[in-house]
Amino acid sequence: MQQVVVIGGGVMGCLTALELLDNGRQVCLLERGSTGQEASWAGGGIVTPLYPWRYSQAISALAEWSQAHYSRLCQQLHQRTGVDPEYTECGLIWLDHAEQDAALAWATEQRSPLTAVDSDFIYQQVSDLAPGFTRGIWHPQLANVRNPRLMAALKKRLLQFPEFTLLEDTLATGLKVEGGKVKGVAHSRGEQAADAVVVAAGAWSGDWLGDLGMELAVEPVKGQMLLYKAAPGWLPSMVLNESRYAIPRRDGHILIGSTLEYAGYxxxxTAQALESLRASAHGLLPALAEMQPVVQWAGLRPGSPDGIPFIGEVPGIEGLWLNTGHFRNGLVLAxxxxxxxxxxxxxxxxEMSAEPYRIEGRIGIR
Incomplete structure (x- = not known):
């Protein structure tokens, strides 16, 4: 049975491992910390790019396929693990967006159910919005997933396979190559033999490839978030205005996000981000000004040029594969x-063209 090592325990690494196991492979997953505790935990969990009409067909193709399969994935994980990822179709309203005409034209072309709505609809849908919004774009079918629970479900599901090995707190330190072919991975506990290796290390993927003498255009991009707690159902739909959004969870928690910061690892x-996120929260939902935030946190996205991920085999090293560089859309495209x-x-x-994501011509040699 073919042995595959997956480097990285985020949503890309875990879902890759699950797909490999379903295809009869043995999988060893190496995670430098704890499974699912980096960007996959820190994000908002909206199952769409924030502005889908802005993206290339390369991103749209992955997003559309994922959106069509997310509900079933979450149902299966819930059934098999007892952990509910809370996939929730609550809809999203873009408020007073300057690109409304372009968004609606895109929706017509893509046959997406985006519709223009007036202020009456907006305030009927979300009665506690701040006053003054005059128009919106509404997508009734858009969902969010409670990403920490999605990651918990994925981990539990993986551990149900006898062919799966999880090594947490284990740093991958080098690739074993013989005759141009992958033979294994050296790590902080020793070595793991492998017929193939998948690098799905998120924001750290560029550094890992750098150790192999390659330049991969993936870098950490920090995002800070804020969490509030209201009554369940108080915010019935997701809302977005001026690049800031509010996301409701089933138990009444509300996520406000997010910043976009190039600050290394x-x-x-920061207090500055706290002030900015609170101002956005109050500008969207004034009642939040009467509540204290529950917690503030930060995560590192794997930034890449144009947000187009690297998916495929690395030229010159047989058996070395990449699945990284999804920038702000990791959960969306996973x-x-x-x-x-x-x-x-x-x-x-x-089931979709691999051409836009191939590695050839997109990495450099040092």
Missing amino acids: DTST PASCRLLVDLMTGKTP
Whole structure:
């Protein structure tokens, strides 16, 4: 049975591992910390790019496939693990957006159910919004997933497979290559033999490839978030205005996000971000001004040029594969990205074109 090592325990690494196991492979997952505790935990969990009409077809193709499969994925994980990822179709309203005409034209072309709505609709849908919004774009089917619970469900599901090994608090330190072919991975506990290796290390992927003498355009981009607690159902839909959003959870928690900061690997929270996020929260939902935030946190996105991920085999090293660089859309694109990668690894005909994500011509040699 083919042995695959996956480096990185975020949503990309875990879903890649699950797809590989479902295809009869043995999988060892190496995670430098705890599974699912980096960007996959820190994000908002909206199952769409924030502005889908701005993106290239490369992103749209992955997003559309993932959106069509997310509900079933979460149902299966819930049934098999007892952990509910809380996939919730609550809809999203873009408020007073300057690109409304472009968004609606895109929706017509893509047959997306985006519609223009007036202020009456907006305040009927979300009665506690701040006054003064005059128009919006409404997508009734958009969902969010409670990403910490999604990651908990994925971890529990993986551990149900006898062919799966999880090594947490284990740093991958080097690739074992013989004759241009992958043979294994050296790590902080020793070595792991492998017929193939998948690098799904998120914001750290560029550094890992750098140790192999390659330049991969993936860098950490910090995002800070704020959490409030209201009554369940108080915010019935997601709302977005001026790049800031509010996301309701089923139990009444409300996420406010997020910042976009190029600050290296710094994951500290800042007073400046707290002030900015609170101002956005109050500007959207004035009642939040009467509440104290529950917690503030930060995570590191794997930034990449144009947000187009790297999915495929690395030229010159047989058996070394990448699934990284999804920038702000990791959770959004994960189901499609992982299916595509594993289709390529197992010789299946992919359900979508692999061309936009291929590695050839997109990495440099040092």
